[in-house]
Each structure stands twice: as C-alpha cells, then as structure tokens.
Amino acid sequence: MDSLTQIALGSAVGHAVLGNKVGRKAVLWGAALGTLPDLDVFIPYGGPVEAFTYHRGFSHSLLIHLLISPLIVWLILKIHTGMQAYKTRWFELVFLCLSTHALLDSLTVYGTQLLWPLTEYPFAISSMFIIDPLYTLPLLFGVACTLLPKINSTRAYKINTTMLVLSSMYLCSSLILKVIVDDKVTTVLSDRQIKVNNYISTPAPLTTLLWRIVVMSDGQYYVAYASVFDEPNEVTLNAYNTTPSLLNDINNEWGIKRLQWFTKGFYNVRQQQSNIILSDLRMGMECNYVFNFVVGVKTNTGIDEGNYEKISQRPQLSKMSNIWDRIWDSKVSLAQANTKSGCH
Template identity: 75%
Template sequence: MDSLTQVVLGSAVGYAVLGNKIGRKAVLWGAALGTLPDLDVFLPYGGPVESFTYHRGFSHSFFIHLLISPLIVWLILKIHTGMQTYKMRWFWLVFLCLSTHALLDSFTVYGTQLMWPFTEHPFALSNMFIIDPLYTLPLLLGVVCTFLPKVSSSTAYKINSIALGLSSLYLCSSLILKVIIDDKAQTALSAQNIAVDQYISTPAPLTTLLWRFVAMSDGQYYEGYASVFDKPSEVTLHAYNTTPALLNDIKNEWGVKRLQWFTKGFYSVHEQQNNVVLSDLRMGMECQYVFNFKVGKINSNGVSVASFEKFSQRPSFNDIDKIWDRIWQPSNSLIKNTCDN
C-alpha cells in the first residue's frame, strides 16, 4: 500500500495498543514502525530484477518481525526510561505495527514474502488497490483526533478504535466483492468458450466497485473489466497476443526465470525496437504496465541476454473519470485495442 496508508495504519495500531497508557508517543512510534519495512527499497540488491523481486522480502517477514521486535523494544525503553511496566505492551505495539504493514501489503497484487526465509512465495490476495481512500480516510481521521486538544484521551481512543474497525470491515468487504467479480468474469469467459489456464483479478484504481482481470490462454491473454453492478453479459474483455518464443534463447537466464516466477505466469513478451520486453500484466493496464523489463536483444544470431533494464508506462490518473464512468456504464470501455507507439 502507499506510504501514507502505512503510516496512519501504524499510528492507529500503536495508539490502540498503548495509547491509553502513554498517549501520543504511541502514535509517533506507530508511524515510524509502520514505515520501517518499506525502507528495504534503499538496499542495493544488485540489479533491476533483484530490486523488483526482493522488495517485500525479509523486511516483510512475520518471522523477522518476531525476532527483531524485542531488540526494538529494548531500544525504545532506552529512550523512554521508566516505562518498563509496559514492556509487554511495547512488544505488541512493535510487532503488530510491523506485521500489519506486511499483512496489508499482501492484500495487494504485488507479492509479499510473509514467510521468508522458509519460503519466498510472494503472497498476494489482490483485493486492494495500492491507494484506496475509503480504507485510508477512517484511519487518518482516527489518528488526527489523537492530536486535537479538545478531544479527551478516552474519546480519542474510542474514535481510533472505531476507525480501525471501519477500515477492517472495508477490507473484508473487498474480499466478498472479489468473489462476486470472479464469478461474473468466469461466467463471461465461459460464455465465449475461452479456455483459461490462469486467472487473476484486482481492483481498479481507488475503488473496489470496478475490477480488472487478466486471463492467460494458450498464446494469448485477455484483459477485462467488471463492475459490481455488471451482469456477466456486460463484462468487457479483449484478447492480446504474446510471443513467449522470443525467450527461447535466454530461457535459462536467472533473471528471466525469476521474473516468470515472481509474476506467477502473468506476463507478456513482445518485441520493441529490437528489444525483447517482458511486462508484468498484474499491475497497470494494456499499453500502460508499471513494470517492464528489457530481457533480450534481437540480433542476427537470434536473441542474446540484455541488461534487464526496467522501465514503466504507468497509467495516467488524468483519466480517472473514465474509471468512474465505467463503474456505472459498461458501454464506457477501458479496453485498448491498439497501443500508441
């Protein structure tokens, strides 16, 4: 999730655990700890593929959080002397702020290695977009109330707890909506006799009322959109070609295998200016994928391995109104038939 959401989630969790004992210090420590796991982006992993696939690795592991929490508590108690009475609560504050950060990240589509080092599997429920105001705003309101001078500490504690509950209910509702959307999408695919090898769905930007899905099918992939208000017959989808044969000469390269694994098979391969480009189909939309890698170079002898340079074609939020229109009107399609080069 985005940095603001992780900060206010950490603050809200911190205050819920220890706010009635130490006040706003719990909010500030929660904010710091809610940010801590994402500092792994500053680590020199050694290359674009490494940075892409090792992010949300050890720093988001429940086991690492469990091991490091006593050390962080020790450091905190060195700063706040006289709080030994709350040592166990400090432990829960630290552990829960770290682990809820990782858990929330696992609700997005990227992939979070919650069980590292026992497995590198990138857990991804893909029921939340990375930015969702309806999840963040209640948490932000609850945290703001802890700093208002006219709001008593007991009232702020109640408001913060209610805010946490509301955001958690919204999170649960997205899981229910995902089941509904998946049923609509699968019905639409079956109605068109499309044999699906792999399928994934994820919310559209800023909402859980509209969902994007990708279905992999024997040399093609389908991108579709479904609103919670759509009938299965109103689900929009379009087929696109991919050329996995371009990887044949470099299929044993570690970077290629790593990207295939991390994307869980949801990737496309195409030629672009004599480069073989592998695009992660899970994040973005057709022609505007967030993660693309130049994995090969086409030459007279075939395809040679390239630098794995990463480049982005992030969707523009200038078109956010189109997403809103698509929620209510299936005729307002977001599908792109061709890309502008």
C-alpha cells in the first residue's frame, strides 16, 4: 500500500496497543515502524529485475519481524527510560506495527514475501488496490483524534480503536466482493468457452466496486472489467495478443525466469522496434502497464538478452473518470481501442 496508508496504520495500531499508557509516543513510534519495512527501496539490489523482485522481501518477512522486534524494543527503552514496566506491551506494539504493514501489502497484487527466508513465494491476495481512500481515511481520522489536544485521551483511544476496527471491516468486505465478482466472471468464461490457463482478479484504482480480471489463454490473454453491480452478461471482456515465442532464444536467462516467476505467469511479450518487452499484466491498464522490461534485443542472428531496462507506461489520469462511470454503467468501455492488435 502507499506510504501514507502504512504510516496511518502503524500509528493507529501503535496507539491501540499502548496509547492508553504512553500517549502520543505510541503514535510516533507506530508511524516510524509503519514506514520501516519500505525502506528496502533504498537498497541497491544490482539491477531493475532485482529491485522489482526483491522488494517486499526480507524487510516484509513476519519471521524477520519476530526476530528484530526485541532489538527495537531494547532501543526504545534506551531512549525512553523508566518504561520497563511496559516492556511486553512495547514488544506487541513493535511486532504488530511491522507485521500489519506486511499483511496489508499482501492484500495487494504486487507480491509480499511473508515467510522469507523459508520461501521467497510472493503472497498476493489481490483484494485491495495500492491506494484506497475508503480504507485510509478512517485511519487518518482516528490518528488525528489522538493528536488533538482538545480531545481527552480516553475518548481519543476509543475513537482510534473504532476507526481501526472499521478499516479492518473494509478489508474483509473487499474479500467478499472479490468472491462475488470472481463468481460472475467464471460464469462468463464458461459461457464463452474460453480456455483458462491462469486467472487473477484485482480491484480497479481507488475502489473495490470495480474489478479488473486477467485471464491467460493459449496465444493470447483476456482482460475483463466487472462491477459488483454487473450481471454476468454485462461483464466486458477483450482479447489481446502476446508472443511468448520471442523469448525462445533467451528463456534460460536468470532475468527472464525471475520475471516469469514473480509475475506468476501474468505477463505479455511483444516486440517494439528491435526491443523485446516483457510487461507485468497485473498492474496498470491496457496498454499502459506500470512494469515493463527490455528483456531482449532482436539482431540479424536472432534475439539476444536485453539490459532489462525498466520502462514505465502509467495509465493516463484522464481515464480515471471512466473507471467511476464503469462501476454504474456496463456500456462504458475501458478497453484499448484496437484490442486485437496488442500493445505498441
């Protein structure tokens, strides 16, 4: 999730655990700990693929959080002397602020290595978009109440805890909506006799009322948009071409295998001039994907391994209003104009 949300979550959790004992110190430490796991973005991993696939690795591991929490508690008690009586509660605060960060990230589609180093598997439930105001705003309101001097500490504690519960209920509602939408899309795919090799659904930007679905099939992939208010026959479904055979000459390279693994098979391969581009289909919109890599270069003798340069093609903000319209009207199209020809 975005940094503001993680700071708000850490602050809210910190105050819920220890705010009634140490006041605003719990909020400030919660904010810092809610940010800490994402500092791995400043680590020089050695290349674009490494940075893409190692992010949310060890720093998001629940096992590492468990091991490092006593050290952080020791540091906190060195700074705030005279709080040894709350040592156990400080441990709960530290571990919960770190672990809730990782667990929240695992609800997005990116992938979070919760059990590193036992496994590098990137857990991704994909029930939340990386930015969702309906989740973040209650957290911010609760935290703001803990910082306002005119609200007494007991009332602030109750408000913050209530907002934390409400935001958690919103997370649960996203899981329910995901099941509802998946059921509709499954019906559509069955009715249209589309072969499904791989399937994923994730919320559209800023909402859990509209979902984007990617279906990998033989020689192409399908993208569907489904509102929670759609009937199955109103679900929009469009086909796009992909050319995985472009990777035949370089398929054994570490970078290729790593991207195929991390994207869980949801990738598009296309030729753009002399470059071979691999795009992660899980994040972005057709044909503007957030993560694209130059994995190969076409030469006179075949295709050589590329430099894995990252190319960002973020969706246009002008299309955001169409997302809101599509929630209520199934006739609104979010598809690229020429869906059969693929992305160029």
